[in-house]
Amino acid sequence: MMGTSIAPWLELAHDLDLSVDFIGIREDTTLDLDDLEEKLTERTRVVAFPLAANALGTTTDAARITELAHAAGALAWADAVHYAPHGPIDVAALGVDVLLCSPYKFFGPHLGLAFGREELLRSWRPYKVRPAAEEPVGGRFETGTLAHELLAGFVAAVDYLDALGWEAVQAHERALGQRFLDRAPDNCTLYGLETMSGRVPTFAFRAEGMAPREVAEQLAAREIAVWDGDYYAVEPMTRLGLQPDGAVRAGFVHYNTFEEVDRLLAALADL
Numbered sequence: 001m002m003g004t005s006i007a008p009w010l011e012l013a014h015d016l017d018l019s020v021d022f023i024g025i026r027e028d029t030t031l032d033l034d035d036l037e038e039k040l041t042e043r044t045r046v047v048a049f050p051l052a053a054n055a056l057g058t059t060t061d062a063a064r065i066t067e068l069a070h071a072a073g074a075l076a077w078a079d080a081v082h083y084a085p086h087g088p089i090d091v092a093a094l095g096v097d098v099l100l101c102s103p104y105k106f107f108g109p110h111l112g113l114a115f116g117r118e119e120l121l122r123s124w125r126p127y128k129v130r131p132a133a134e135e136p137v138g139g140r141f142e143t144g145t146l147a148h149e150l151l152a153g154f155v156a157a158v159d160y161l162d163a164l165g166w167e168a169v170q171a172h173e174r175a176l177g178q179r180f181l182d183r184a185p186d187n188c189t190l191y192g193l194e195t196m197s198g199r200v201p202t203f204a205f206r207a208e209g210m211a212p213r214e215v216a217e218q219l220a221a222r223e224i225a226v227w228d229g230d231y232y233a234v235e236p237m238t239r240l241g242l243q244p245d246g247a248v249r250a251g252f253v254h255y256n257t258f259e260e261v262d263r264l265l266a267a268l269a270d271l
């Protein structure tokens with residue numbers, strides 16, 4: 001297991017007396033799939049992983065992780081929350097058994113979203129309220145009365161992204177991210193991949209001689225919103241030796257402009 005949504009698995013392990021193991025990351029912050037292969041046994045039930053790391057922006061090879069999980073007889077359980085604003089998600093192509101997401105990350109309302117393979121969902125017995133529909137099978141996992149206004153917002157968010165097109169979103173984000181990588185000032189140390197392949201434009205960095213909080217405050221004074229700390233990604237931040245202060249995290253999405261990237265770069269150079 002790796003990623004942000006770790007704590008609920010630890011709670012479940014506590015309640016059901018399961019054991020949870022963690023997969024390491026390599027020097028470059030990519031997931032160590034050799035380590036995964038070594039740790040998989042016939043007793044492994046679930047391989048939980050994110051499509052993109054929320055602290056570092058590094059993406060995972062979900063199709064390969066799924067293949068390894070399935071070869072060991074385990075479920076492949078993806079957390080798409082951080083990846084969602086940055087690219088299309090094709091559960092069939094990835095082959096995952098379960099995928100969880102949060103529409104607010106892709107410009108929709110605060111609603112939970114889950115995909116489950118039909119056969120798998122049919123094999124489960126949820127704590128279903130009576131008004132929740134039996135069919136289609138996903139209904140069994142819903143509330144009795146659906147959040148209709150949020151669902152309307154969700155449909156609008158999907159339509160919005162569809163109108164933009166993922167190709168345009170990804171091309172623009174890639175260009176923004178590349179500009180940030182190319183021009184990042186020397187006083188900043190980036191943690192994560194230094195190219196736009198294998199990542200989304202979420203950048204964790206430290207500025208020389210300054211606490212991440214101090215950097216975040218100086219940027220805030222210039223009306224640039226970033227986050228300092230560990231963003232709940234305690235394991236990778238510990239692995240990178242960044243705790244307890246974490247790092248500064250700045251992310252770009254499709255509505256950001258080159259001028260905004262330059263404004264951030266100028267502010268970092270002035271720290």
Ligand SMILES: Cc1ncc(COP(=O)(O)O)c(C=O)c1O
Nearest residue numbers: 004005050052054079081082102
């Ligand atoms: C990878 C990842 N998983 C899970 C979460 C938590 O999702 P939610 O805010 O919908 O609880 C986040 C939130 O930022 C995240 O980045």
